[in-house]
Amino acid sequence: MQLKLSFILPCYNVERYIADCLNSIYAQDLPEDEFEVICVNDYSTDGTREVVSTFAAQHSNLTLIDHSKNLTAGGARNSGIKVVRGEYIWFVDPDDMIKTRCVDGLIERMEKGKLDLLMFNFEDVDESLNPIKEELFLDDSEVMTGQEYVVSRFKGNFGLLGIVWRCIFRTQFIIENQLSYPMIRKSQDVVFIWKAILKARRLQSVKNIYYTFRVNPHSVTHISRNAVVVFSERVLFGKEIIDIMKDKSFGLCPELVQELNNSVLWCANTNVEVVARLPKNEWSNYYLQMKQNGSALKSLRPFENWKNKMMLRIGFGEWEWKQRTRLVVFLSKKRKLWMQE
Numbered sequence: 413m414q415l416k417l418s419f420i421l422p423c424y425n426v427e428r429y430i431a432d433c434l435n436s437i438y439a440q441d442l443p444e445d446e447f448e449v450i451c452v453n454d455y456s457t458d459g460t461r462e463v464v465s466t467f468a469a470q471h472s473n474l475t476l477i478d479h480s481k482n483l484t485a486g487g488a489r490n491s492g493i494k495v496v497r498g499e500y501i502w503f504v505d506p507d508d509m510i511k512t513r514c515v516d517g518l519i520e521r522m523e524k525g526k527l528d529l530l531m532f533n534f535e536d537v538d539e540s541l542n543p544i545k546e547e548l549f550l551d552d553s554e555v556m557t558g559q560e561y562v563v564s565r566f567k568g569n570f571g572l573l574g575i576v577w578r579c580i581f582r583t584q585f586i587i588e589n590q591l592s593y594p595m596i597r598k599s600q601d602v603v604f605i606w607k608a609i610l611k612a613r614r615l616q617s618v619k620n621i622y623y624t625f626r627v628n629p630h631s632v633t634h635i636s637r638n639a640v641v642v643f644s645e646r647v648l649f650g651k652e653i654i655d656i657m658k659d660k661s662f663g664l665c666p667e668l669v670q671e672l673n674n675s676v677l678w679c680a681n682t683n684v685e686v687v688a689r690l691p692k693n694e695w696s697n698y699y700l701q702m703k704q705n706g707s708a709l710k711s712l713r714p715f716e717n718w719k720n721k722m723m724l725r726i727g728f729g730e731w732e733w734k735q736r737t738r739l740v741v742f743l744s745k746k747r748k749l750w751m752q753e
Contacts, residue, residue, distance in 0.1 A: 416519055417447040418498030418583070421506045422488030427459040429507035429626065432541075434467050434474075436509035436624075441516040448497055449474045451506070452488035455481050460506075486593030486600030493586065501581045503601075508577065509624040518580055518622065525555045528585040528612040534578050534623035544627065550617040558612035563667045565617075570671040573609060574602035578623050581608065594652050597644040603652045610662050639697035642686050643705070650679030650715070651708040673715075680715040688743045695743055 419437055423430060430451075437449055451464045453476060461478070468474040477491055489503055500522055504510060522530055536544040549572050553561065562570055585591075589611045593600045609615065653676050656662060657669060664672070687698050702709060 415446055415448050415498040416442065417500045417502060417515060417580075418492075418496040419447065419449045420489055420492035420496065420501060420503050421449065421451045422454055422485040422492075422503075423451050423456060423460050423464065423506045424454040424482065424485070424488070425456050425458045425460060426506040427456075427463055429628065430460060430463050431467075433504065433506045433509055434464075436512065437504070438471065439512045440510075441513040442519070444471060444473045447473065447515070450477065450492040450495065451475070452477045452491045453479060454483055454485070454488040455479045483595070484597055484600065486604070487595060489604075490592050493592065496583055499583055501583050501586065503576050503579075503581075505577055505625075507626050507628045509626070511622045511624065514622045521616070521618070522580060522582065525614060525616050527555065527614050527616055528582050529558065529608055529615045530580045531573075531615070531617040532578055532620055532622045533618075534575075534625050535621050536625050536627055538627055539629065541624075541626070546621060547625075548619065548621075551619050553617045555614050555616045558609035558615045559663075559665055559668055561612075561615050561617070562609060562671070563665065567667060568671070570606070570668075571602075571675070574599075574605055576601040576605045577625075579605065579608075585612070594648075596648040596652070598641050599645055599649040599652075603649065603656075606653075607656060607662075610656070610664065610668065637690065639687075639690060639694040639701055642690060643698060643701040646679045646683045646686060647701075647705065647708050647712060650676045651711050653679070654711050676712065676715045680712040683712075684743075692740075692744075695740055 421430075421433065426433075434449070438444075440447075449467075449471070451468075451474065453461045453464065461476070464474070464476050468476050475495065477495070479488065479491070483491070485505075492503075493501070500519060502510075518530065518532075521527070531550055533546065533548050533550050535546045538544055551565075553565065556564070562573065566573055586608070589607075591604060591607055591611070593604045596603075653672050657664065657672050657676075687695070690698065
């Protein structure tokens with residue numbers, strides 16, 4: 413018998429939070445023999461694995477997968493997709509929670525609408541679970557294609573739909589469209605959900621809140637920014653979006669081509685400012701990222717303003733030591749300007 417739902421949790425150093433998450437999953441209105449929980453331990457260095465193992469001993473529907481190195485949340489989710497057995501998938505972050513007794517109704521809506529993708533609202537809480545605010549971006553919609561949904565409701569604001577955990581996906585839809593998370597350090601979830609939305613033939617949103625997002629000061633999104641993260645967020649993410657625009661299988665309408673084009677413009681033309689704001693000891697690391705990922709950088713060139721073009725000309729110089737020195741001088745001047753703002 414096929415399971416109805418698979419929860420996939422990418423777990424990295426969430427020892428203090430993951431019990432809350434798992435307790436919320438097991439406080440549902442769906443029998444345990446109808447769903448599974450896949451926890452992917454992404455090379456945690458704290459007691460995350462021990463907490464998950466305790467739950468696994470109590471619940472036979474929990475599977476623990478161990479990574480031998482850190483592959484980021486996207487890589488962990490990819491590992492979960494490979495072994496999933498549920499008809500539907502919910503990617504849940506292990507420092508968050510889902511609302512009690514909500515799953516059965518969500519599955520019923522997926523089945524009734526024959527949906528590829530269902531989206532819903534969420535609430536923010538602080539680390540101690542005190543309410544902060546409700547994030548009510550979505551309304552009750554009719555069933556439509558993903559592209560129709562974006563154009564009719566989020567034209568000019570596609571970025572608001574870049575959150576993967578406030579969605580439930582039909583598993584076969586993910587498999588048929590070969591959807592996976594790119595192996596980049598930042599924004600891999602945005603790439604995944606945007607591809608899914610653009611491919612979806614039957615998508616719907618509801619205004620109800622089914623997810624609780626914990627504002628976690630210890631999460632990966634709150635760690636100190638470094639050269640690898642910034643390069644991923646601006647350059648590699650931009651390259652992924654360009655690849656979507658080039659892929660004719662998406663059949664993008666002109667409005668969505670413009671949406672994606674604007675995202676790439678943001679990546680290319682804010683790059684220098686963000687790099688200049690990095691600690692100076694990260695500039696040499698950023699230079700190495702430029703040298704190692706030349707093809708990704710070159711893909712952004714049609715979208716660059718003069719500031720980024722100047723930095724890239726410096727970065728691809730003939731004499732490495734001399735060009736690196738010129739890059740540092742260039743960024744130092746820019747840093748003085750932007751740090752005054």
